Amino acid sequence: MMPPDFLAAWLNKNDIFTAMTIMEYWDGAVTTVQLVFLSLIIGLVCAVPLAILRTVRNPFISGPVWLYTYLFRGTPLLIQLYIIYYGVAQIPGIQETFWWEIFREPFYPALLAFTLNTCAYTTEIIRGAIISTPHGEIEAAKAYGMNWFMRMRRIVLPSAARRAVQAYSNEVIFMLHSSAIASVVTIVDLTGAARNIYSRFYAPFDAFIFVALCYMVLTFILVFAFRKLENHLLRHQRPVGS
């Protein structure tokens, strides 16, 4: 299929979308996906135990977790990123340890900030799902003689996962969009690539509309994947015959 004439004409006389810049965008997309994927996975893994601790009655256990989620949900991610990015270098003695080799790259402070942020939101999402577990399910598990650990693993968490998936999909998309601020601390992610290309050609529409489309594609892939996952998790609730 041939592209329409106007598109072909536009592509011929454009000097912005060359192989070079497309590669720059591609590298940026890889960085964005890495950053978002890693922070979401680590955040989710940490959020499950934290959410369980948050539901414990003892205020000395649930209190600190509440404080953590409150602080990280009540302040902008940008400030958290700045505190970690600029703050790490100020920790006395860090420049002599091997951590400095890691945290000198802006990628890792950003990863840490994103992970802490998404973990706080995810903790609250999972906590909400855990405390809305129907009483009957827990009573039935107790009646079967399951201990606390087995009850959590077999009954509470799987049932909470079903209730949390909708809110979590919003959090994932929110994280993808928030990751654009990584470009502020000199990381060349998708937005960083667009900012570089903008400043090189002074072409805001080409640079930013293209990157907006890239994010939109990523968003719709995520929306689609989560819809599939939701269908999979909730298939026992579908009416018979459909």
Place this chain on the structure above:
Amino acid sequence: MFDLKGYGPALLNGAVVTIELAFLSLALALALGLIGAAAKLSNSRIAVGAATAYTTLIRGVPDLVMMLLFYYGGQVAVNMLSDYAWEAYEIDFFFQFDPFISGVVTIGLIFGAYMTETFRGAFLAVETGQIEAARAYGFSSWHTFRRVMVPQMLRHALPGIGNNWQVLLKTTALVSIIGLTDMVRVAEEAAKAERMPFHFFIPVAFVYLALTAGSELFIKWLDKRANAGVIQEN
């Protein structure tokens, strides 16, 4: 209390800028949300399509990208327009696209999309009997909208508006990236100059925390008032 190295007044001014920005964006978002929801619930296919395109587009693109597009693109667009106006009609005008305006427009547009969804849900929660009664009294559709639907849907929309407001407040920090001297920008400059990141960012973080905590209480109070005459189930 603690020594802000002479950056105290600048930080305070920055905080005022942040709050102004947040309130103006909120006003724009509420107006756009009402228009969007009315369009989504209307019978016109074009209006429904336009509103759906608006909310889908906004929710697919990061706020920062949108802000950069409006800030850098807005200036280029204005320049092109003023060139054209000069060549075609010899009208000389120039308009500087400043970060504050770009910030208000972008944040307003983004949260307008979220408010559209909030208001749409709230309008659907108004009982149809209320609308039928208004019709039976001979209210026109505009009259029904203004006197019956809007006052009754606000109660349902309040929790959603509250959530959006909390997120909006934190989004205002992004405007510092395009150069607005809000408190984040001042703190960043101070932190770099004095090499004391914790010293300047942590107070700013606490201002945000105080703002979100304060608005949480205010929204709770509003919600209580709005639901005063309603019999609570449970």
